[in-house]
Amino acid sequence: MKFRYYICDIITCVIVLHFLYIAARIREILENVGLAQEGLPANAVASSQVLANVSNLLNVRDTELSSFLVAMGDVSLRKTGVEDKRAKVQKESKILLDYTRKAIARLTYLKRTLAQLEDDVAPCEAQMESWKTNLSIMVSKERQYLQQYSNYKFVLVNDTCPKVIMGVSMSFGIPGNPQTWEGSSTD
Numbered sequence: 001m002k003f004r005y006y007i008c009d010i011i012t013c014v015i016v017l018h019f020l021y022i023a024a025r026i027r028e029i030l031e032n033v034g035l036a037q038e039g040l041p042a043n044a045v046a047s048s049q050v051l052a053n054v055s056n057l058l059n060v061r062d063t064e065l066s067s068f069l070v071a072m073g074d075v076s077l078r079k080t081g082v083e084d085k086r087a088k089v090q091k092e093s094k095i096l097l098d099y100t101r102k103a104i105a106r107l108t109y110l111k112r113t114l115a116q117l118e119d120d121v122a123p124c125e126a127q128m129e130s131w132k133t134n135l136s137i138m139v140s141k142e143r144q145y146l147q148q149y150s151n152y153k154f155v156l157v158n159d160t161c162p163k164v165i166m167g168v169s170m171s172f173g174i175p176g177n178p179q180t181w182e183g184s185s186t187d
Contacts, residue, residue, distance in 0.1 A: 030036055040048075 027036075
């Protein structure tokens, strides 16, 4: 396992030495033609630094054109993958935006409905109070009428008070003597 690390370190050192060798060679060539780094304008130095940064970014291992083309192909594939993901995310974003708009419209409708219902609560509560009052009165009257009904039923069944029966019979317009009602007729 340690052997792999040593090999990777050796390979990295070789690559660095290769770039240092090439850099020294380029520097020597530039100095021979009178284009040393100190003699170059600032924009040329900046351009060469950008070129070095791009080669590091592209992970170019050597100065051959084929390495650069392979690196550019990798970048192009990554760019295509990123564009595909971007298109997918935009599509999902549009769908989510549509859902959000619909949800906002629904929320607005529900808020409006809630406000209308809250406005209708006060009149409905007043109506309910009126109904409760009327219901309590009706319950009271029902108890009263049931009591009267049971009293009249008791009196009619037991025949204990002829005067009451006579008064009731007279109030209903039934003529006659209560003694004649018992089944014995005077005919």
